[in-house]
Amino acid sequence: xxxxxxxTLDTIAEAAQVSRATVSKALNGRQDVSERTRTQILAxxxxxxxxxxxxxxxxxxxxTIVFDTLDTFYTNRVxxxxxxxxxxxxxxxxxxxxxxPDAAGxxxxxxxxxxxxxxxxxxVTRELTRAQTTAIRETGLPTVTVDPVQDVPTDVLAIxxxxxxxxxxxxxxxxxxxxxRIGFVAGPASSLPARERLLGYRTALLDAGLDxxxxxxxxxxxxxxxxxxxxxALLTLPEDRRPTAIMAASDVAAMGVYEAARRAGLSVxxxxxxxxxxxxxxxECAAPPLTTIHQALETMGxxxxxxxxxxxxxxxxxxxxxxxxxxxxxxxxxxPPRSRG
Numbered sequence: 526x527x528x529x530x531x532x533t534l535d536t537i538a539e540a541a542q543v544s545r546a547t548v549s550k551a552l553n554g555r556q557d558v559s560e561r562t563r564t565q566i567l568a569x570x571x572x573x574x575x576x577x578x579x580x581x582x583x584x585x586x587x588x589t590i591v592f593d594t595l596d597t598f599y600t601n602r603v604x605x606x607x608x609x610x611x612x613x614x615x616x617x618x619x620x621x622x623x624x625x626p627d628a629a630g631x632x633x634x635x636x637x638x639x640x641x642x643x644x645x646x647x648x649v650t651r652e653l654t655r656a657q658t659t660a661i662r663e664t665g666l667p668t669v670t671v672d673p674v675q676d677v678p679t680d681v682l683a684i685x686x687x688x689x690x691x692x693x694x695x696x697x698x699x700x701x702x703x704x705x706r707i708g709f710v711a712g713p714a715s716s717l718p719a720r721e722r723l724l725g726y727r728t729a730l731l732d733a734g735l736d737x738x739x740x741x742x743x744x745x746x747x748x749x750x751x752x753x754x755x756x757x758a759l760l761t762l763p764e765d766r767r768p769t770a771i772m773a774a775s776d777v778a779a780m781g782v783y784e785a786a787r788r789a790g791l792s793v794x795x796x797x798x799x800x801x802x803x804x805x806x807x808x809e810c811a812a813p814p815l816t817t818i819h820q821a822l823e824t825m826g827x828x829x830x831x832x833x834x835x836x837x838x839x840x841x842x843x844x845x846x847x848x849x850x851x852x853x854x855x856x857x858x859x860x861p862p863r864s865r866g
Contacts, residue, residue, distance in 0.1 A: 534548045552566065567621075585616065587618075588619065590621070590826075593651060600622075606827035608826075610827035610828075610831055614834055631657070632659065633660075639664035643666065645666065645667040645668065647670075650716075653670060653677055661681070667833050668833070669832045669833045670682070670683045670684070671685070674718075684829050685848055686825065687849065688717075688718045689728070690850070694818070694851070695726070695772050699772065702861045705735060705769075706766070707741065707768055707771070709743075710772070711774055722802060740762065749778065755785075757789070768797075771800075773799070775802050775803055776817055777807065779799055779800070779808075782797075793858050798859040799859070801816070802818045802820075804818065804820065820851045821850070828847065
C-alpha cells in the first residue's frame with residue numbers, strides 16, 4: 526500500500542476553495558480572516574491530519590469537545606465550564622464545531638483522535654451514530670455525551686439536565702397560580718431534551734386532572750421565530766380556548782411569545798403569564814424579567830470533562846445518564862390569571 530501523501534497548505538486551500546495565504550493566516554491565528562472561513566479551514570486541517578512542519582511535538586494530554594455551533598448562549602456556557610475543568614486538570618482542550626454530522630464528527634475522525642492519543646471525547650447536543658458508537662467501542666476512546674439528541678447506548682455516559690423535571694415544575698408552578706389553559710411552545714421534535722420538557726408539561730397537566738389539548742402545543746424549535754409564530758397561533762385562538770399562560774422550551778422562544786403578546790395587545794403578566802427555559806441573560810434583561818427554568822450549563826460542561834478524564838484514568842466505569850438538577854427562577858413574567866368574566 527503506497528504511503529499517504531503529506532497534507533500541505535495547498536491541499537487544504539484546494540479543499541476549502543480559498544487561497545494558500547488565507548489558509549496560512551487562519552492556521553496562524555491572524556485576525557484578517559472571517560470567523561466562518563477560519564472555522565472551515567481549522568476543521569479541514571484537523572480532518573485531513575495536517576501537521577505544521579514548524580510546530581513542536583505536543584506532549585500535553587488533550588481532550589476534544591465537539592459542538593454543532595459555538596454562537597449560542599447554551600454552547601458558550603457549556604464551553605466555559607469545560608474550559609475551567611480542563612485547566613484545573615492540567616489538560617489541553619481541543620474545541621471543535623461542525624454542523625455537518627458526516628464531516629469531522631464521523632467515525633473516521635473519532636478513530637483519528639484515538640490514534641493521536643487524545644484522552645477523551647465530549648460530544649455536545651449531537652447525534653451519536655451507530656458507526657461512531659462502534660468506533661468508540663473499538664478504539665476504547667473515553668467518550669461522554671452532553672444533552673444527546675437521542676437515547677444513547679446503555680454503555681455510553683450521557684450528562685443532561687433534568688429536562689422532564691424542569692418541564693413539570695414550570696407547569697406545576699403555573700397551575701399553582703391558578704392557570705388551567707397553559708400553552709406550550711415546543712422545541713425540535715428531533716431533540717430528546719425538548720421532548721422530555723414537553724413530556725414534563727403534559728405529565729403535570731394530567732396529574733392535575735386536566736387535558737392537554739393538541740391545539741395548545743405549537744412550534745418545533747428553540748428560536749425566536751418559533752416563539753413568535755407559535756405564540757401568535759396560540760393567542761389567536763377563540764378567547765374561551767386561548768391560554769392564560771404559555772411555557773416555552775427556551776428563553777429565546779419565550780422572547781418570541783412576548784412579541785406575539787405585544788402584537789395581540791396583551792400585557793405580560795397581566796393578560797398572559799410566560800415561562801422560559803435555560804435562564805439565559807435574556808431572562809434577566811427581558812421586560813418584564815422572565816420566569817424560567819435554570820439549568821446549570823457550566824456544571825454540565827465541567828462534569829463532562831471530569832467524567833471523560835475519570836474514564837481515561839480507569840477510576841470510574843459510570844455509564845448511563847447523569848442528570849444535573851434544574852430549578853425554577855421566579856421573576857415578573859408570571860401572575861395569577863385575570864378573570865375573563
